[in-house]
Amino acid sequence: MIDYDPFFSNAAATMRESAIRQMGAVLAGAADIVSFAPGYPAEDTFPWQATAEIARELLTGTDGSVLQYGPTRGHRPLREIITGLMAERGVRTAVEDVLMTTGSQQGLDLVARVLLNPGDVVLLELPSYTGAITAFRNVGAELVGVRQDEDGLDLVELDRTAAALAAEGRRVKFLYLVPNFQNPTGLLVSLAKRRALLEWARRRQVLIVEDDPYRDLYFPDVAAEADTRPVAADDDERRVVYLSSFSKTLAPGFRVAWVAAAPAIIAKLEVAKQAEDLCTGPLDQRIVYEACRRGVLARQLPLLRAHYQHKRDVMVQALTRSLAGVITWPEPRGGFFLWGRLRAPLRSDVLQPIAQAHGVIYVPGHAFFVNGQGHEYLRLSFSAPAPDRIELGVSRLAAAIREASDRAGATSPAASRV
Amino acid sequence: MIDYDPFFSNAAATMRESAIRQMGAVLAGAADIVSFAPGYPAEDTFPWQATAEIARELLTGTDGSVLQYGPTRGHRPLREIITGLMAERGVRTAVEDVLMTTGSQQGLDLVARVLLNPGDVVLLELPSYTGAITAFRNVGAELVGVRQDEDGLDLVELDRTAAALAAEGRRVKFLYLVPNFQNPTGLLVSLAKRRALLEWARRRQVLIVEDDPYRDLYFPDVAAEADTRPVAADDDERRVVYLSSFSKTLAPGFRVAWVAAAPAIIAKLEVAKQAEDLCTGPLDQRIVYEACRRGVLARQLPLLRAHYQHKRDVMVQALTRSLAGVITWPEPRGGFFLWGRLRAPLRSDVLQPIAQAHGVIYVPGHAFFVNGQGHEYLRLSFSAPAPDRIELGVSRLAAAIREASDRAGATSPAASRV
Numbered sequence: 001m002i003d004y005d006p007f008f009s010n011a012a013a014t015m016r017e018s019a020i021r022q023m024g025a026v027l028a029g030a031a032d033i034v035s036f037a038p039g040y041p042a043e044d045t046f047p048w049q050a051t052a053e054i055a056r057e058l059l060t061g062t063d064g065s066v067l068q069y070g071p072t073r074g075h076r077p078l079r080e081i082i083t084g085l086m087a088e089r090g091v092r093t094a095v096e097d098v099l100m101t102t103g104s105q106q107g108l109d110l111v112a113r114v115l116l117n118p119g120d121v122v123l124l125e126l127p128s129y130t131g132a133i134t135a136f137r138n139v140g141a142e143l144v145g146v147r148q149d150e151d152g153l154d155l156v157e158l159d160r161t162a163a164a165l166a167a168e169g170r171r172v173k174f175l176y177l178v179p180n181f182q183n184p185t186g187l188l189v190s191l192a193k194r195r196a197l198l199e200w201a202r203r204r205q206v207l208i209v210e211d212d213p214y215r216d217l218y219f220p221d222v223a224a225e226a227d228t229r230p231v232a233a234d235d236d237e238r239r240v241v242y243l244s245s246f247s248k249t250l251a252p253g254f255r256v257a258w259v260a261a262a263p264a265i266i267a268k269l270e271v272a273k274q275a276e277d278l279c280t281g282p283l284d285q286r287i288v289y290e291a292c293r294r295g296v297l298a299r300q301l302p303l304l305r306a307h308y309q310h311k312r313d314v315m316v317q318a319l320t321r322s323l324a325g326v327i328t329w330p331e332p333r334g335g336f337f338l339w340g341r342l343r344a345p346l347r348s349d350v351l352q353p354i355a356q357a358h359g360v361i362y363v364p365g366h367a368f369f370v371n372g373q374g375h376e377y378l379r380l381s382f383s384a385p386a387p388d389r390i391e392l393g394v395s396r397l398a399a400a401i402r403e404a405s406d407r408a409g410a411t412s413p414a415a416s417r418v
Numbered sequence: 419m420i421d422y423d424p425f426f427s428n429a430a431a432t433m434r435e436s437a438i439r440q441m442g443a444v445l446a447g448a449a450d451i452v453s454f455a456p457g458y459p460a461e462d463t464f465p466w467q468a469t470a471e472i473a474r475e476l477l478t479g480t481d482g483s484v485l486q487y488g489p490t491r492g493h494r495p496l497r498e499i500i501t502g503l504m505a506e507r508g509v510r511t512a513v514e515d516v517l518m519t520t521g522s523q524q525g526l527d528l529v530a531r532v533l534l535n536p537g538d539v540v541l542l543e544l545p546s547y548t549g550a551i552t553a554f555r556n557v558g559a560e561l562v563g564v565r566q567d568e569d570g571l572d573l574v575e576l577d578r579t580a581a582a583l584a585a586e587g588r589r590v591k592f593l594y595l596v597p598n599f600q601n602p603t604g605l606l607v608s609l610a611k612r613r614a615l616l617e618w619a620r621r622r623q624v625l626i627v628e629d630d631p632y633r634d635l636y637f638p639d640v641a642a643e644a645d646t647r648p649v650a651a652d653d654d655e656r657r658v659v660y661l662s663s664f665s666k667t668l669a670p671g672f673r674v675a676w677v678a679a680a681p682a683i684i685a686k687l688e689v690a691k692q693a694e695d696l697c698t699g700p701l702d703q704r705i706v707y708e709a710c711r712r713g714v715l716a717r718q719l720p721l722l723r724a725h726y727q728h729k730r731d732v733m734v735q736a737l738t739r740s741l742a743g744v745i746t747w748p749e750p751r752g753g754f755f756l757w758g759r760l761r762a763p764l765r766s767d768v769l770q771p772i773a774q775a776h777g778v779i780y781v782p783g784h785a786f787f788v789n790g791q792g793h794e795y796l797r798l799s800f801s802a803p804a805p806d807r808i809e810l811g812v813s814r815l816a817a818a819i820r821e822a823s824d825r826a827g828a829t830s831p832a833a834s835r836v
Contacts, residue, residue: 001655001656001680002625002655002656002657002680004680004682004683007533007591007592007625008532008533008686009531009532009533009534009535009538009557010535011531011532011535011557011690012531012532012533012686012689012690015686015689015690015693016689017689017692018692018693038487040486040487041486043479043482043483043485043486044479044482046479046482046485048477048478048479048485049479051477051485052473052474052477052478055470055473055474055477056470056473056474059466059469059470059473060466060470061461061462061464061466061467064461064462064464065461066671067461067464067466067469067669067670067671067672068458068459068461068669068670068671069456069458069665069670069671070671102520102673102695102699103695103696105693105694105695105696106694106695109693109694109695113427113429113430113556114426114427114429114430114433115425115426115427115430116427117427117428117429120427131693131696134692134693135693135694138531138690138693139427139429173425174425207425237419237420238419238420239420247487251485251486252485252486252487253484253485253486253487253488253699253700253701254485254699254701255520255695255696255697255698255699262419262420262422264422265422268426268430268433271430271433271434271435272429272430272433272556274435274436274552275433275436275523275527275549275552275553275556276523276524276527276553276694277520277521277523277524277527277673277695278521278523278549278673279673280673281520281671281672281673281699281702282671283671283672283701283702284699284701284702
C-alpha cells in the first residue's frame with residue numbers, strides 16, 4: 001500500500017475534525033441518545049407543505065434553468081429579495097453587495113481564503129463558533145481570543161490585545177463577531193457595545209466579519225427585534241463583512257446562505273467560490289426564493305420564536321429542578337444554545353463519556369476556546385429535541401454529574417496522597 | 419471608502435475568473451446569442467417528471483432528515499449505490515472510499531487543498547479543464563502541461579518533464595487526467611495508454627487524479643462502454659483519486675458528485691469539506707439517490723447518448739458544410755465538446771469579439787492551456803443548443819471567420835510594410 005503522508009499538504013496535516021460533527025457521528029451511531037450536541041433546528045418546524053408545493057411548481061420543466069448550472073453569484077431574484085431582508089435589519093445593501101453561499105460555512109471559508117494569509121491574526125470572542133475557528137485555521141491564520149462578559153467583548157482587553165499584536169508587528173485582518181445569540185453562549189451583545197466595537201475597528205483599521213444566523217430567533221419575553229440591530233447597520237464605510245443564512249429559519253438542508261459586503265470584497269469572494277463549487281444549488285435557491293416571495297419565511301418567524309422560546313423554558317426549568325447550583329448559565333435571549341458552567345472541579349470533557357453512557361450528549365466547552373481553556377463549560381442545544389426529550393436529557397445529565405461527582409469524591413483522597 | 423487591497427490574501431490577489439464563466443455572463447446579458455461556450459447539458463433531457471415525483475414523496479415531512487444538516491461524508495445509501503456504479507465501471511470501491519461533494523468542482527478544490535502545497539507541481543494534459551486549473555492554481559501549485567495527441571498524453575514527453583522537474587528538486591504530487599471525452603478536446607484515451615500512464619505513475623511515485631464526468635456519454639456509433647474503462651479500474655494499489663458526477667447524467671442543478679479514493683485520502687478530504695460547506699445538499703442527495711434506486715438514471719443514459727450523438731452530428735455536418743478546411747477537429751466520440759483548430763493565421767481570441775458581434779460565442783482555446791499557447795483552438799460545446807440553433811451558430815461562426823479573414827487580408831499588406 002502507498003504511504004500517503006508525503007502527499008498531503010501542510011494544511012491537510014493540521015486540519016482538525018469538528019468536535020460538533022464528532023458528536024453528530026456519535027448520535028448517528030446510537031439508539032436512544034438525547035442530543036444536546038449539534039445545533040440542529042427542529043425538523044417539525046420546517047415548512048414541509050409549502051416546500052412541497054413550491055417544488056412541484058418548479059419541477060414542471062417549464063423553466064429549465066431550475067436544474068441547470070447557475071451564476072456563481074447566485075439567483076438574482078433571491079439576491080434582490082435579500083436586499084429587502086437586509087433593509088429590515090437596518091442595513092442598506094445593493095444587489096451587487098450580495099453573494100449567495102452554500103451555507104454560511106462556505107461564506108466563512110471564502111472569507112478565510114480571500115482575506116487571510118498564513119500567520120495573519122483573527123481576533124474573536126472567547127468562546128467562539130467552532131466552524132469559523134476551523135475555517136480560519138485551515139488557511140494558517142492565528143486566532144487570538146478576547147474575553148467577553150454578558151454584554152459582549154471586553155473592549156479594554158480587545159484594544160490591549162490589538163496593541164500588543166501591533167507591537168509585535170503582527171497583522172490583524174479582522175475581528176470575528178456573532179453579536180446575536182452567539183454560538184455557543186447564546187449571548188446578545190448590547191447595542192452600545194456594537195457601536196463601540198465598530199468604532200474600535202475603525203480606529204484600529206481592521207475589518208469586522210459579522211456572522212448573524214440567529215438574528216430572527218429572538219425570544220419575545222426577554223428580547224425585541226430592535227436589540228438585534230447588526231453592527232453592519234451602523235457601518236457607513238463598508239468595514240463589515242456580514243453573513244447570514246436561511247438554515248435556521250427555513251431549513252439547513254437547502255444549504256442557502258449569503259454574504260453582504262462591499263462590491264470589491266464580493267467580487268473576490270465570487271472568484272473564490274467559482275473554483276470552490278461553481279454555484280450554490282439552483283433548485284435550493286429557487287425554493288428559498290419562492291419561500292421568501294410567498295411569505296412562507298415571514299410566517300415562519302413568529303412560530304419559530306415561540307417554538308424555541310418554549311424549549312428554552314423547558315430546558316431552563318429542568319436544569320433549575322435538577323442541577324441548580326451545579327450548572328449555572330446566562331439565560332438565552334434567543335437562538336439555540338444554553339451555555340452551562342459546571343461547578344468546580346467538574347470538567348465537561350471528563351464528564352462527556354459518563355454522560356454519553358447515561359444517554360445524553362453535548363459539546364464540551366473547550367471546543368469553542370482558541371486558547372485551550374473552557375473545560376468548565378458545556379454547550380447544551382435545546383433546539384432539536386422535543387420538550388419531553390429535553391427533560392429526559394437533563395435528568396440523564398444530572399445522573400451523569402452525580403456519578404462524576406461520586407467518582408471524584410472516591411478518588412480525590414487517593415489523589416491527595418500523591 | 420476603505421482600500422481593501424491591503425486586506426486581501428496573496429491567494430485572492432492571484433485568483434482569476436474562469437473564462438467559461440465570463441462567457442456565461444455574456445450569455446446571460448444577451449438576447450439572441452447562440453452559445454457554444456459553457457458545457458451545459460441540455461435542459462430538455464433532465465428527468466423532470468421523475469424528479470417532481472421523487473420531490474413530492476420526499477417532502478411530506480415523514481423523514482425530517484431530508485431538510486436537516488447531513489453527514490459531511492454524504493447520504494450513506496447514495497454512497498452505497500455509488501459503489502455499485504463504480505463496480506459497473508470496473509472499479510472495486512467500498513462505501514468508506516466514497517465522499518459526496520458539492521459538484522465535482524468541490525472535489526477538485528478539496529483535492530487541491532489536501533494534496534498541494536504552494537510550489538508543488540501538478541502535471542496535466544495540454545489542453546486541460548479550466549476548473550481544475552483554477553482550483554490547483556488557487557492553492558499556489560505550479561501547473562506543468564504535457565502535450566497530448568489523439569491517443570492521450572505523450573509518454574516520452576511526460577517522463578522527460580518529470581525527470582527534469584525531479585532534477586530541479588521539484589515535487590510532483592499528481593498527474594491530472596480526463597481520459598473520457600476530455601473537456602475541452604473530447605478525446606478518448608486508449609486503454610493501452612491508460613495502463614501505461616498508471617504504470618508510469620507507479621514508477622515515478624506520483625498520484626493520479628482521474629476526473630470522469632463524461633464517461634456515460636459515449637457515442638455508440640464510434641465508441642463502446644468498454645473503451646471508457648477508468649484508469650482507476652486497474653489500480654490495485656490505490657494510486658488513483660477518482661472523481662465523477664451526476665451533473666451530466668441527471669442534472670447539474672443538484673450539485674451532487676463524488677470522490678472515490680483510499681480511505682486515508684477520503685478522511686482528509688472529509689475534514690476539509692467539513693470546513694468548506696459542512697455537507698452537500700441533503701435534499702439534492704436524496705433526489706439523486708432515489709433517481710438511481712428507481713432506475714431513472716439507468717433509463718436516462720441511452721437517451722442521453724443518442725441525444726448528444728445527434729447534436730455532435732449536426733455540428734460536424736454544419737462545420738463540414740460551412741468551414742471545411744478552415745476549422746479542423748478530432749471527431750468527438752462522446753461528451754459535450756468539439757475542439758476546433760483554426761487555419762493559420764486565424765486566432766480564436768482575435769475572432770472572439772467578432773463572433774460575439776455575429777451572435778455566437780465559444781471558449782477560446784488558450785483558456786485551457788497552462789503554458790500560454792492554444793490561440794489557434796476554440797472549444798465548441800454542442801450539448802445545450804437545439805439542432806437548429808447549432809446550425810445557426812455555425813453559420814454565424816462562418817460569417818465571423820469570413821469577416822476576420824477579410825480584415826486580416828485588408829491589414830496584412832499594411833502590416834507587411836512595417
